Amino acid sequence: MLEYWKLRRRRRKLKHFGAQVRLLAHRDDDLLATEQKNKLAELNGEVQSLLKSRDPVAIDAFLGNCQARLAEYCPPPSFQTLREYLDVAAVALVVAFGIRALALQPFQIPTGSMQPTLFGVHYIAEQGKANPYQGKLPEFLDFLLFSTRPARAEIGRGGYLEPGSVKAVTANGIFTDTEFVIGGEHYQLPGEPKKVREYARLDRFGGFRPGEVLADGYLSLGDHLFVDRISHHLFGMNRGDVVVFNTEGIIGAGGRPLVEMSGLYYIKRLVGLPGDTLKIVNNQLWIKPAGDAEFQPATAFSEAFQKIYSNQGGYHGHTNNPVGVIGQYLNVDGTEFEVPPDSYFMMGDNSLFSYDSRGWGVVPRRNIVGKALFVFWPFSRRWGVADSHPPLAVPTGQLDGSTFQPMRQQ
The missing domain is CATH 2.10.109.10 (Umud Fragment, subunit A)
Incomplete structure (x- = not known):
């Protein structure tokens, strides 16, 4: 009876190794060379033969060096641990995007129609800001924490807004800014042209005086x-x-x-x-x-x-x-x-x-x-x-x- 249970354990180990070989061959089929595929097929063939033979001595001899032979035929790739982490990360991203598509969707409040429950893109004047920490941190932290960018411009040379000078430009390769020309001088403020025209009052009648402040505050990108x-x-x-x-x-x-x-x-x-x-x-x-x-x-x-x-x-x-x-x-x-x-x-x-x-x-x-x-x-x-x-x-x-x-x- 004892010999029966010993043989049963040997056969279980043999089956597990055979499953490992077949899984490796299937998983890496597009990566393995022909010679490697043949070696794996040979190993799997030996496993099947030993399962039929029930010879405990032959099974023990095979199990003693089967993992070494497998490593010789298919050496583990470099940075295997890193690759495993990347695989997990890739699966997590797929799951996250699946949840996003089916259950959750990110949304940016575009305007002020739900204010004060939710805020859209809006201008915050320096003297009217409600956040005491606004402006006391580096600009990138202001953006990361409060979704704001500084908006400041003062007229240097008086004059009129040049027709056709208001245009959108890309700032830092990420943000949208608006350029415009007043009295021959160029200015740039954060935001789309429509928004900048609104908070800098560019469309008003009359010219601009030297020293006049167009903006002194922040543009919030909304909730x-x-x-x-x-x-x-x-x-x-x-x-x-x-x-x-x-x-x-x-x-x-x-x-x-x-x-x-x-x-x-x-x-x-x-x-x-x-x-x-x-x-x-x-x-x-x-x-x-x-x-x-x-x-x-x-x-x-x-x-x-x-x-x-x-x-x-x-x-x-x-x-x-x-x-x-x-x-x-x-x-x-x-x-x-x-x-x-x-x-x-x-x-x-x-x-x-x-x-x-x-x-x-x-x-x-x-x-x-x-x-x-x-x-x-x-x-x-x-x-x-x-x-x-x-x-x-x-x-x-x-x-x-x-x-x-x-x-x-x-």
């Missing part, structure tokens, strides 16, 4: 967050959710497709579900769900609306018309709109300067990408679970305009 692409399929969506959607098929002002006007993706707050009837009266959004007889204020449906009507930290309720935009829906106090089936009514928290469903209508269900999940950059007070922070305990009317001014972008 970056992960979007949850799964939960809305499983649990649906609720009034008050912050939602990312694509603009395909949505027509904006003047009959132009929204995707051509301001990009493929928008982020807004869902305020109306299919079947809801909506109206705005005295800067208050009212909602009547399908089948209900009475309107109720938005605050009755979600705590998310509480801060919008707090008049704290930059929140200012909901308005009928954004500045500079002729609304099509809810544009007059008391005007009602019923949300059609499979559609959603979206509005920005920065209601006064948000181009949203009031201007272009509803978002079809098929356009929904997902819900805002987690702000991962920059490391500001908004870092963490999206839309989870209360407003600053400062009345909106008393806030410094350079810090909390509603942004005139959509």
Whole structure:
């Protein structure tokens, strides 16, 4: 009986070695030379013969030097440990990108339409900055931690902005800057031309005086967050959710497709579900769900609306018309709109300067990408679970305009 169990252990070791040989031959088939493949086939053949023979002496003799023969036929590659780590890293990246494609999607807030819940690309004046550490660190740390770049320019020689001189350039091989010429002198500030024209006031009437400051602050690249692409399929969506959607098929002002006007993706707050009837009266959004007889204020449906009507930290309720935009829906106090089936009514928290469903209508269900999940950059007070922070305990009317001014972008 003892000899039986000894033979059984020998055969198990022999099978494991045979599996090792076959795995190596299969895994490295495209790397092995013909001679190496023949040697591996020879080793595997010996294993199969010994398994049939059941000769313990022959099996012991083979097992005694089989690993040495395998190493001789197929020497381990140089830097094998490093290669194994790289293999693991490659698999981890594949898994990470798979999760990203199926469940999470990074998204950059492009504009100020959700301010102060989420910040898009915006200018921060030095005298109005809220972050006490801003500017006290090296520039690269300011960028890594706070997503900001210094924006400073002072007029040297007075004059006028030269027509056609404003153009985008690449800075440090990564960032987009804008060059322009005033009074024969060249200037460069961070950001796309549209953004620089806005914060440096380049399109104003008249000339520029020597010593005039065009910018003295920072350009923030906006909040970056992960979007949850799964939960809305499983649990649906609720009034008050912050939602990312694509603009395909949505027509904006003047009959132009929204995707051509301001990009493929928008982020807004869902305020109306299919079947809801909506109206705005005295800067208050009212909602009547399908089948209900009475309107109720938005605050009755979600705590998310509480801060919008707090008049704290930059929140200012909901308005009928954004500045500079002729609304099509809810544009007059008391005007009602019923949300059609499979559609959603979206509005920005920065209601006064948000181009949203009031201007272009509803978002079809098929356009929904997902819900805002987690702000991962920059490391500001908004870092963490999206839309989870209360407003600053400062009345909106008393806030410094350079810090909390509603942004005139959509």
